Amino acid sequence: xxxxxxxxxxxxxxxxxxxxxxxxxxSHSNVQWNWLLAVGAxxxxxxxxxxxxxxxxxxxxxxxxTSPSYWRLTRDLTTGVSIFEYPWQIxxxxxxxxxxxxxxxxxxxxxxxxxxxxxxLAVVFxxxxxxxxxxxxxxxxxxxxxxxxxxxxxxxxxxxxxPQLVYWGLLGGAKGEDPIKWGFSFTxxxxxxLDGLIIAAFVLGIGHYTRYxxxxxxxxxxxxxxxxxxxxxxxxxxxxxDYQLYVAKNDPENVDEFHDHSxxxxxxxTITDPxxxxxxxxxxxxxTEPIPLRAELKREIQILLQYDRWPSWFIMPETxxxxxxxxxxxxxxxxxxxxxxxxxxxxxxxxxxxxxMEYSPDVRMVEQKEILHFYTDxxxxxxxPIWHRLYEYFPQSAESIEARWRIARDWAGRERFEQAERLxxxxxxxxxxxxxxxxxxxxxxxxxxGLFRPPADSVMTVFKLVELQRRLSQWRLLxxxxxxxDDPGSIERLAQFVRLNPHLPDYADHLNGLLxxxxxKDQLRDNILLAQAKLVADDQLQAERLSEVHKAFPxxxxxxxxxxxxxxxKIGLYQGESEPEQKKKHxxxxxxxxxxxxxxxxxxxCADQVKEVLGGLPAGExx
Numbered sequence: 001x002x003x004x005x006x007x008x009x010x011x012x013x014x015x016x017x018x019x020x021x022x023x024x025x026x027s028h029s030n031v032q033w034n035w036l037l038a039v040g041a042x043x044x045x046x047x048x049x050x051x052x053x054x055x056x057x058x059x060x061x062x063x064x065x066t067s068p069s070y071w072r073l074t075r076d077l078t079t080g081v082s083i084f085e086y087p088w089q090i091x092x093x094x095x096x097x098x099x100x101x102x103x104x105x106x107x108x109x110x111x112x113x114x115x116x117x118x119x120x121l122a123v124v125f126x127x128x129x130x131x132x133x134x135x136x137x138x139x140x141x142x143x144x145x146x147x148x149x150x151x152x153x154x155x156x157x158x159x160x161x162x163p164q165l166v167y168w169g170l171l172g173g174a175k176g177e178d179p180i181k182w183g184f185s186f187t188x189x190x191x192x193x194l195d196g197l198i199i200a201a202f203v204l205g206i207g208h209y210t211r212y213x214x215x216x217x218x219x220x221x222x223x224x225x226x227x228x229x230x231x232x233x234x235x236x237x238x239x240x241x242d243y244q245l246y247v248a249k250n251d252p253e254n255v256d257e258f259h260d261h262s263x264x265x266x267x268x269x270t271i272t273d274p275x276x277x278x279x280x281x282x283x284x285x286x287x288t289e290p291i292p293l294r295a296e297l298k299r300e301i302q303i304l305l306q307y308d309r310w311p312s313w314f315i316m317p318e319t320x321x322x323x324x325x326x327x328x329x330x331x332x333x334x335x336x337x338x339x340x341x342x343x344x345x346x347x348x349x350x351x352x353x354x355x356x357m358e359y360s361p362d363v364r365m366v367e368q369k370e371i372l373h374f375y376t377d378x379x380x381x382x383x384x385p386i387w388h389r390l391y392e393y394f395p396q397s398a399e400s401i402e403a404r405w406r407i408a409r410d411w412a413g414r415e416r417f418e419q420a421e422r423l424x425x426x427x428x429x430x431x432x433x434x435x436x437x438x439x440x441x442x443x444x445x446x447x448x449x450g451l452f453r454p455p456a457d458s459v460m461t462v463f464k465l466v467e468l469q470r471r472l473s474q475w476r477l478l479x480x481x482x483x484x485x486d487d488p489g490s491i492e493r494l495a496q497f498v499r500l501n502p503h504l505p506d507y508a509d510h511l512n513g514l515l516x517x518x519x520x521k522d523q524l525r526d527n528i529l530l531a532q533a534k535l536v537a538d539d540q541l542q543a544e545r546l547s548e549v550h551k552a553f554p555x556x557x558x559x560x561x562x563x564x565x566x567x568x569x570k571i572g573l574y575q576g577e578s579e580p581e582q583k584k585k586h587x588x589x590x591x592x593x594x595x596x597x598x599x600x601x602x603x604x605x606c607a608d609q610v611k612e613v614l615g616g617l618p619a620g621e622x623x
Contacts, residue, residue: 018144021110022212034214035115038107041221042119045099046126048225052092052232053080055245060125071131073168074175077185080245081236084181085455088235094191095228100127101164102196103221104136105143105157106203110212113144131171135163157200165193199224243345244455246336250329251459252356257325264370267297270315279313298370302363302505320372322359329356347390347397348459354386354403362503368537377471378501379406398434398460401427405472412479413499415491424476431469438462473605477557483523493517493524500531508535526558534565543569554600564606567593571613591617 024031047057053076076093083089104119120140123133142160149156174185203216210216232238252258270276271294280293297311304311308323333353340346358376365373379387384406391403404427411420460468484494493514500510511532518525526549533545546566553559570593574586594614598607 018113018141019146019149020112021108021144023110023214024112026214031111031214034218035107035111037215038103038218038221039118039122041218041225042099042103043122043126045096045103045221045225045228046122048229049096049100049127052089052096052241054128055080055241058126059128061128071129072171072175073189074173074185077174077188081241082244083185083188084452086236086240087452088231090188090191092228092232092236093188094195095224095231097189097192098195098199099221099224100129100132101136101139101161101192102157102200103217105139105160106200106217108140109143109149109153109157109160110203110207110217113140116140116144132164132167135167138163153204154200157204158197161193161196164196168192195224239340239343239345242336242340243343243349246332247345247349247352248455250332250352252329252352252359255325255329257319257322258359258374261319261372262370263301263320263366263372266315266317266320267294267370270313271297273315276313276315298367302366305361305363305366306504308361322361322372322374326356326359344457347394347399350386350390350394351399351402351459354383354390354406357383357386360503363505364503364507367505375503378503379409384410398430398458398465401430401434401460401465402468404430405468405475409475409498412475413495415495417479417484417491417494420479421476424472424479428469428472428476431465431472434460435462435465435469438465470605470609474561477605478527480557482557483527485523489517490523493522497524497527497531502531502535508532511535523556526553526556526562529553530558530562530565533562539569539573543573560597560601560604563593563597563600564604564610567597567610567613571617587617 050059051057053059077083081089083093100123104116104123107119108116120133120136123136124130139160139162142163143156168186168189172186172189173182175182177185199220202220207213207216271290280297297314300311301314310316310320310323330353333349333356336343336349337346337353343349355376358378358380359374360376360378360380362373362375365371387403387406390397391400391407394400404423408420408423408427411417411423479494479498484490496510497514500507500514511528515525515528515532518528529549529552530546533542533549536542536545543566546562546569549562550559550566553562567590570586570590574583574590577583577586591614594610594617597604597610598614601607604610
């Protein structure tokens with residue numbers, strides 16, 4: 001009869017494509033609890049991955065899911081703690097990626113595929129690795145399907161991790177690096193593959209003798225996570241991570257918004273905009289003639305930029321919105337300062353914060369060349385508390401040398417010349433000591449095969465220190481006994497001269513007023529005439545004025561600096577000239593001026609720099 005079971009032909013149901021693992025044979029509540037522990041340990045691993053890569057424990061971005069360009073692992077290698085500066089990061093990333101690559105596959109093999117779905121979602125939403133999660137999905141399906149459930153579970157696991165290997169091979173390299181660095185950037189993923197195989201070996205090896213009781217996956221996941229966290233904290237540190245994320249990448253000197261930008265196009269767009277023209281004519285009562293209107297608008301931009309803001313009618317492109325960028329950087333500096341008050345990187349954070357506050361628009365450049373240019377060589381009052389904090393709490397740091405110069409300038413402007421001079425002398429000694437230390441350390445910090453270069457302990461490079469040394473010497477000479485006497489009027493005039501901001505439109509007027517108060521034999525007169533000569537826009541006329549100051553005061557600091565500035569001007573003329581005969585003449589003038597400087601002032605603080613520049617000039621130019 002049809003459909004009847006007989007002793008010789010039993011009816012057997014077909015097996016499902018996705019199999020059930022041996023762990024599910026145990027008590028359901030016991031399995032559930034151990035599975036939840038495994039989920040918890042795995043989620044912590046994903047969160048820790050997000051923390052050391054992005055600085056936050058949860059960094060899910062929907063754009064990372066929809067854009068394949070975000071699937072690359074390049075940012076995970078160099079953003080935050082770079083593997084090329086902190087080699088231990090290779091080991092830490094390898095441990096965490098090893099957990100993510102094998103734990104879900106083990107769960108799928110020992111339990112069932114549906115139990116691994118939560119792990120895959122954790123990789124997407126907690127680790128923000130959607131591309132890797134897609135490969136993990138394929139691996140988990142392979143580990144659960146019957147065709148890949150071999151007698152050797154370990155071989156099955158090794159085969160099922162092939163999609164992860166493909167992912168690492170295609171998207172794991174550091175894009176844009178040189179060939180050696182690009183090849184070495186795969187080492188974290190080699191470490192991850194080995195770590196995953198080791199975890200699988202322990203889980204399956206012990207499970208073979210315990211009949212795959214639940215609990216092994218979360219134990220080894222948590223153990224590996226603890227090793228990763230401990231290694232990271234001991235070898236790198238969370239304070240160093242925060243420094244790299246919030247401070248190191250935010251050096252104000254490297255921020256595009258504080259580089260030179262032309263405002264010409266923005267001004268043209270503003271003037272031609274119908275709504276703006278209507279507003280300017282009906283509300284502000286400006287004329288309609290283009291040239292006078294442009295001059296009036298530039299004048300108003302200058303006035304408002306002195307107060308650190310743009311006019312409301314100005315159509316400002318994003319590149320000119322430096323105020324918003326400054327606020328964002330200050331927030332990141334403050335976040336680090338609050339979170340890591342005891343960090344060894346605190347001097348750098350304070351230095352960046354104070355320097356950023358010093359950035360001020362040069363309104364004279366707006367008028368002359370329609371360029372937004374920033375200067376930092378005039379100390380601002382609101383930045384002084386930070387410089388004082390840097391000097392008082394971190395006096396041994398290299399960054400505190402800059403703080404000493406800023407504070408000394410402020411003291412000199414308040415007629416505290418003796419204190420300022422002592423501080424400048426102290427700063428000079430520290431610059432010499434720091435330069436000597438950097439010279440001795442050269443060669444000891446060379447990168448291995450051009451790969452690993454430990455991060456510098458200070459942002460004060462040799463170039464910055466040499467420039468600072470020049471400023472210290474120049475200002476120590478300016479406020480020295482030569483330019484002041486016991487006469488209260490002399491002291492007051494010198495302090496007023498120190499307080500003048502050369503970047504403001506009224507600087508020339510203040511110099512004229514100060515010059516009228518000085519006699520022919522006043523110690524400060526040469527410095528005032530030098531400052532006026534440097535304001536002359538025409539190069540040839542400025543050269544004549546500088547030469548006159550030098551000839552009138554050959555034995556004073558102002559006369560010496562006039563010849564130095566004349567040499568710099570002639571070098572600029574030589575470098576900017578294209579006509580061969582004129583270029584040859586400017587070169588001859590530059591060499592003669594610099595040679596004269598060395599002959600007259602061999603002991604000057606500028607002598608070494610002049611020798612270096614003179615040695616770099618060609619002997620002659622062929623027409």
